[in-house]
Amino acid sequence: MAGRRGAGATTPGDLGWFWRYGAEATAAAVRTWSRGGQILAVGLLDGPELLRLALAPDAQRDEEVAQQIVKDVTEPERGVLMEGDAFVAAPTGALVRELLVDDGWNVGEPWTPLQCDLTEPVEGPDVRIEVIGPEQAHVRAAVQRAAFDSSTFTDQRWHAMAAGLPYADARCPVAYDDQGNAVAAVTVWSAGPGKPGLLEPMGVHREHRGHGYGTAISIAAAAALQELGSSSATVCTPSSNVGAVATYTSAGFRRLPEIRDLRRSG
Missing domain, CATH: 3.40.630.30 (Gcn5-related N-acetyltransferase (GNAT))
Known part of the structure; x- marks a missing residue:
C-alpha cells in the first residue's frame, strides 16, 4: 500500500523482496562498506535512483564511514546511483544524513512507520x-x-x-x-x-x-x-x-x- 518504496533503511525484508529478481540480480544490487574486514554498512540499490542503507550500531556516527558513503553516492563515476534525481534512505540519526544535506541534498516526503x-x-x-x-x-x-x-x-x-x-x-x-x-x-x-x-x-x-x-x-x-x-x-x-x-x-x-x-x- 505504497507508491515508490521510499524512506526506511534496508532490512532483511527488503533484500528478500528484491530476491524476486533472482540471486544474481540481488547480489549485483548490494553494496557494502568495510574496514578491517568488518562490514560497517550495507546498501541495497533498489532501482537506479534509490539506495537503502543500514549501518552497524557503532558506525552510525562514524565520520570515516559516512564520508566514504557520501563520496560513493555523489560521484556518478563510482556507479552507485544514477545521475539526476536520486534518493538515499538512511537511519534517523546517522551522520551520513547530515553530510548529504550539507552537500545539497533535500529532505524528502514524510513516511509513517507503524x-x-x-x-x-x-x-x-x-x-x-x-x-x-x-x-x-x-x-x-x-x-x-x-x-x-x-x-x-x-x-x-x-x-x-x-x-x-x-x-x-x-x-x-x-x-x-x-x-x-x-x-x-x-x-x-x-x-x-x-x-x-x-x-x-x-x-x-x-x-x-x-x-x-x-x-x-x-x-x-x-x-x-x-x-x-x-x-x-x-x-x-x-x-x-x-x-x-x-x-x-x-x-x-x-x-x-x-x-x-x-x-x-x-
Missing part, C-alpha cells in the same frame, strides 16, 4: 487466511498485480523470492472472502526470534477494497510474525496515504515518529 507489539497474543482476523506455498504461487502473484497497478510480480518471481535465503524466515498469508476469492495478501519477514519483523509488501485486490480486508490481512501478518518469534511487526507507508495509515492503526499498529529519505534533484 509497529505492532507482539509480546501479547494476537487474535486472528475473522476471514479465512491461508499461507501460500509453491502450489499457490499464482494466487499470491495475482493478488499482488491486482493491488498495485505497476506490479510485474509473477509466479516465477514468487518462486525466485522463495528460493532466497531471507525467505527461510518469511511467509505469504492470503485472505479469502466468503465466496473463496483471494482478496488481500502480504509477505512478512522475520529477522529472527526476539527481533522486529517486517511487512513488505501488503495489498488489497482493487475489486475488493472497502470491506476491511486490509485490516484483516494486517492482523494476519502480525499473527504470522508472532508465530515466527518476532518481537514486533513493523511497516512503513507514505504519510500522505491516509487510508493505509488508518488500515494499519485499525489492525492494532501504533504510529511512530515520521521518517524521511533524502533527495537529490537532477
Whole structure:
C-alpha cells in the first residue's frame, strides 16, 4: 500500500523482496562498506535512483564511514546511483544524513512507520487466511498485480523470492472472502526470534477494497510474525496515504515518529 518504496533503511525484508529478481540480480544490487574486514554498512540499490542503507550500531556516527558513503553516492563515476534525481534512505540519526544535506541534498516526503507489539497474543482476523506455498504461487502473484497497478510480480518471481535465503524466515498469508476469492495478501519477514519483523509488501485486490480486508490481512501478518518469534511487526507507508495509515492503526499498529529519505534533484 505504497507508491515508490521510499524512506526506511534496508532490512532483511527488503533484500528478500528484491530476491524476486533472482540471486544474481540481488547480489549485483548490494553494496557494502568495510574496514578491517568488518562490514560497517550495507546498501541495497533498489532501482537506479534509490539506495537503502543500514549501518552497524557503532558506525552510525562514524565520520570515516559516512564520508566514504557520501563520496560513493555523489560521484556518478563510482556507479552507485544514477545521475539526476536520486534518493538515499538512511537511519534517523546517522551522520551520513547530515553530510548529504550539507552537500545539497533535500529532505524528502514524510513516511509513517507503524509497529505492532507482539509480546501479547494476537487474535486472528475473522476471514479465512491461508499461507501460500509453491502450489499457490499464482494466487499470491495475482493478488499482488491486482493491488498495485505497476506490479510485474509473477509466479516465477514468487518462486525466485522463495528460493532466497531471507525467505527461510518469511511467509505469504492470503485472505479469502466468503465466496473463496483471494482478496488481500502480504509477505512478512522475520529477522529472527526476539527481533522486529517486517511487512513488505501488503495489498488489497482493487475489486475488493472497502470491506476491511486490509485490516484483516494486517492482523494476519502480525499473527504470522508472532508465530515466527518476532518481537514486533513493523511497516512503513507514505504519510500522505491516509487510508493505509488508518488500515494499519485499525489492525492494532501504533504510529511512530515520521521518517524521511533524502533527495537529490537532477
